[in-house]
Amino acid sequence: MTPSSSVPCVAEQFDDLEQQHRAGTFGIWVFLASEMMFFGGLFGSYLVYRVLHPAVFAAASHALDAKLGTLETAVLLVSSAFMATGVHRSRNGRFGAAAAFLAVTALLGALFVGLHVHEWLGDAEHGHFPGAGFHWSGPEPRPTEMFFVLYFVTTAFHALHVTIGVFVVSTAALVSLRTAVPGPRRQHALEYVGLYWHFVDVVWIFLYPMFYLAGHR
């Protein structure tokens, strides 16, 4: 497209830009499908233990900070809105504005991870980290510990996805500003990154009530 550009607008294996875009979109969705299977395993484990120990899970859930969990959810939901707006800007060729929106998205993601680490440290202080130091003053400590195993493992894997997302979104923000890359390629790249980010948000949308609101308060 641009004479000195080293990045072609349409890669060699595709007939045209539209086919490339369709392939890329399908590709990222196949990846998201594999991620659904990954988290699905964790969700399935939670479901089994919750069905077997409903009262235990409700009691254990009360030990989590629901207000902090709600704030974390709000942060991610807002970050998704910023990401969607960034993608929209890139569609209108406003790559500078797109980069700004993606930068805010990444910052909100980092805030989410920070809030979560703060939360885990608090849980550990209360002796709720599974393992040798686990301490539970209520009934049925073993199934309760299972709740916390599921909580820490699932939220840790999710936070890992958010952290990776922060790096990817930040990189996408920089790519958005690279004029050597043809506009359509930049726009598509932002779309694919956006899909990953929204998926990570959707996973948390389910995690939040599963762990923080398992029993009525």
Next chain:
Amino acid sequence: MNALTRPSEDRTIVLVGAALLGLLALTFGAAHLDLGGAGNLVVAFAIALGKAALVGWFFMELRERSRLVVLALGSAIFMLAIATILTLTDYLHR
């Protein structure tokens, strides 16, 4: 100009964002009501499904309903449904 570049897209995003935060408040509020053990779970899950649907439909652009995308997403949901249902039929009958 297609559906994805119309100027009202900004307004749509803001409205969807507001709806998501509203559903979040609803989730938090509903958790403080006693709807019976299963009732709370069902309500929370239903609201979560609503939020996920909004993110999927508007932010992930499922409203474009590309067949390949629906195929990928549908396959995952189908596989997860099989895995979850069969796992539960095992554990619930032990």
